[in-house]
Amino acid sequence: MSAKRPLPLPDDQTREFWDGCANQELRLQCCEDCETYIHQPAAMCHACNSTRLNWKRVSGNGEVYSWVVVYQAPASYDVPYVVGWIELVEQPGLRILSNVVGCPPDQVQAGMQVQVEFEALADGVNLPVFRPV
Amino acid sequence: MDSENLARNRSAITGVGYTPLSRASGLPVDALALNASIDAIRDAGLTPQDIDGVVSYAVGDSALVRSTAQALGLEASNWYVDLFGGGSFSCLAVANAAMAVSVGLCRHVLVYRALNGRSGRRFGRSASAELEGVGGAEQFTVPFGQLAPVHNYGMLARRHMIEYGTTTEQLGHVAVTLRSNAVENDRAIMRHPITLEDHRESRWIADPFRLLDCCQETDGACALVVSRSDIARDLPHPPAYLSSFAIGGRGASALAPDKVDDFTTFFPAHIAPGLFARAGIEVGDIDLAALYDAFTFLVIGQLEDFGFCPKGEGGPFVADGNIARDGTIPVGTNGGLLSEGYVHGLNNVLEAVSQLRGKAGTRQVDGVEVALASGWGANVGSALILSRGA
Numbered sequence: 001m002s003a004k005r006p007l008p009l010p011d012d013q014t015r016e017f018w019d020g021c022a023n024q025e026l027r028l029q030c031c032e033d034c035e036t037y038i039h040q041p042a043a044m045c046h047a048c049n050s051t052r053l054n055w056k057r058v059s060g061n062g063e064v065y066s067w068v069v070v071y072q073a074p075a076s077y078d079v080p081y082v083v084g085w086i087e088l089v090e091q092p093g094l095r096i097l098s099n100v101v102g103c104p105p106d107q108v109q110a111g112m113q114v115q116v117e118f119e120a121l122a123d124g125v126n127l128p129v130f131r132p133v
Numbered sequence: 134m135d136s137e138n139l140a141r142n143r144s145a146i147t148g149v150g151y152t153p154l155s156r157a158s159g160l161p162v163d164a165l166a167l168n169a170s171i172d173a174i175r176d177a178g179l180t181p182q183d184i185d186g187v188v189s190y191a192v193g194d195s196a197l198v199r200s201t202a203q204a205l206g207l208e209a210s211n212w213y214v215d216l217f218g219g220g221s222f223s224c225l226a227v228a229n230a231a232m233a234v235s236v237g238l239c240r241h242v243l244v245y246r247a248l249n250g251r252s253g254r255r256f257g258r259s260a261s262a263e264l265e266g267v268g269g270a271e272q273f274t275v276p277f278g279q280l281a282p283v284h285n286y287g288m289l290a291r292r293h294m295i296e297y298g299t300t301t302e303q304l305g306h307v308a309v310t311l312r313s314n315a316v317e318n319d320r321a322i323m324r325h326p327i328t329l330e331d332h333r334e335s336r337w338i339a340d341p342f343r344l345l346d347c348c349q350e351t352d353g354a355c356a357l358v359v360s361r362s363d364i365a366r367d368l369p370h371p372p373a374y375l376s377s378f379a380i381g382g383r384g385a386s387a388l389a390p391d392k393v394d395d396f397t398t399f400f401p402a403h404i405a406p407g408l409f410a411r412a413g414i415e416v417g418d419i420d421l422a423a424l425y426d427a428f429t430f431l432v433i434g435q436l437e438d439f440g441f442c443p444k445g446e447g448g449p450f451v452a453d454g455n456i457a458r459d460g461t462i463p464v465g466t467n468g469g470l471l472s473e474g475y476v477h478g479l480n481n482v483l484e485a486v487s488q489l490r491g492k493a494g495t496r497q498v499d500g501v502e503v504a505l506a507s508g509w510g511a512n513v514g515s516a517l518i519l520s521r522g523a
C-alpha cells in the first residue's frame with residue numbers, strides 16, 4: 001500500500017505496541033495480576049480491574065475471525081484490501097484489527113490460520129499485518 | 134420496583150416536521166433546522182413561544198441549539214441540550230426531551246436533527262484518512278484502512294454469516310422490502326422499485342455490503358415536539374405517548390475487539406428487557422418497528438436481539454416476508470434510512486409517529502397501537518416504545 005496513509009501517533013499508553021512493531025515484534029499489554037492480554041491498550045484490566053499492567057511479546061499466530069473486503073477508499077489505500085479481526089492463539093477472544101495480506105481477497109476464510117509480519121508504513125513505523133500460513 | 138417507570142406515558146410526541154430530503158439542499162444547516170422546527174411546531178398546533186426546551190444531536194455538522202432557539206425567538210426556554218453523537222442518539226434525543234417534560238421542567242420540548250450529509254460532511258468518508266497521523270483509538274484502525282461505519286458493521290455482518298449462515302441475498306430482502314415502502318412515500322429520496330437481482334448486481338462498497346445495503350447520504354432536517362401528556366390531549370393530533378426509553382448496551386466494536394465474548398450479540402439484547410418491562414409490554418405487543426437501518430444487516434441483528442425472532446434466524450425471517458407492511462412486524466415503512474433518507478435516524482422516529490396517528494397514507498399499517506423505534510452507533514443503541522393509548 002501507499003505510504004501516504006496516516007501514521008499512528010503513539011501515546012504513553014500505546015508506545016510499547018508500536019516500538020515492538022518497529023522491532024518486528026508483536027507486543028501486547030498484559031495484566032500483572034491475572035495475566036489477561038489486553039488490546040487495544042487500556043488503563044485497566046477488563047478481566048480483574050487491576051491497573052498493574054505490563055507488556056509481553058506474543059507469538060503472532062492466530063486465525064481470521066471476521067473481515068470485510070474494502071472496494072472504496074481514499075487514494076492512499078490500494079483497493080481492494082482486506083481488513084478484519086484476527087483472533088490470536090494466546091487467549092480466547094484476544095482480537096486485533098489488521099489486514100490480511102498475501103492472499104486474494106476472495107480466498108479469505110473464517111478460521112484461516114495466519115501469522116504476523118510487518119509492513120513498513122514509513123521510516124521506523126511498521127504495521128503488524130497477517131499472512132496465511 | 135425494577136420496572137417502575139416514573140416517566141411512563143407522562144410525555145408524548147405531538148408534532149412532526151420535515152424539510153425536503155435531497156442530495157443538495159442549497160441551504161445552510163441552520164436554515165434546515167429552523168424550517169423543520171417550524172414545521173413540527175405548527176403540526177403540534179403550537180407557536181414557537183410555547184416551546185420551553187430544545188434538544189438536538191450532531192457530530193459537529195449541525196445547527197447548535199442556542200442558534201435555533203434564538204432564530205425561533207424562544208423566550209422561556211430552560212432546557213437546551215446539544216448532544217454530541219450519531220446514530221445511537223436518535224432515540225436518546227427524544228428520551229432526553231421526555232425526561233425534561235416528565236419531571237415538570239418543560240411543557241413542550243423541540244427535538245431536531247439537521248445535516249447536509251451529502252453536499253456537506255459525508256459520513257461514508259473518513260476525514261481521518263486524509264490526515265498525516267492519527268492518535269487515540271484511531272491509531273489502531275485508520276492505518277489499516279478501517280475507515281467508516283460500513284467497515285465495522287460489515288465485519289459484524291460477516292461474523293453473523295459465519296456463525297448462522299446468513300446470506301447476502303437475505304440482506305437483499307431487507308433492501309428490496311424497504312424500497313417497496315419508499316415507493317409509497319413521496320418524501321423518499323429513492324422511490325424506484327428494486328429487485329433482488331438489482332441488489333445482487335450493485336457494486337461492492339465493502340464486501341459483504343453492496344451499494345444497496347447502504348443508506349442514502351442525505352441533506353435535510355427532521356424535528357418533533359415532545360409535550361406533557363395532559364396538554365398533549367388537547368392538541369390537534371392523537372398523541373404518540375412515550376411509554377419507555379433506553380440507551381445502552383455493549384457489543385462488538387472496532388475499538389474494543391477483545392473486550393466482548395462475541396460479535397453477534399448487539400445492543401438490544403442488553404436494553405430490550407428493561408425497555409419492554411418499563412412500558413408494560415412484551416415483544417409480541419409491538420405492531421411496528423422503526424429500526425435504525427444505516428445498513429441492511431442492522432435490521433436482521435436488531436430483529437433477533439429485540440426478540441422478534443430467535444437468535445440466528447433473522448436472515449430467513451426477513452426473506453419470509455415478516456418485515457413487509459403486511460408481515461408479522463413491519464420495519465422501515467417509510468423506506469427507512471436505506472431509501473427514505475439518512476437524517477441520522479430521527480426520520481424513522483417520525484415515521485413511527487405517523488403510523489401511530491394512522492396518517493401514513495398508502496403505506497399505513499393497520500391498527501398500530503405500539504411502535505418501537507431505535508438508533509444504533511458503534512456498540513451502543515437507543516430505543517423508544519411509543520403508544521397510541523396512555
Ligand SMILES: [Zn+2]
Nearest residue numbers: 031034045048
Ligand atoms: Zn487482570
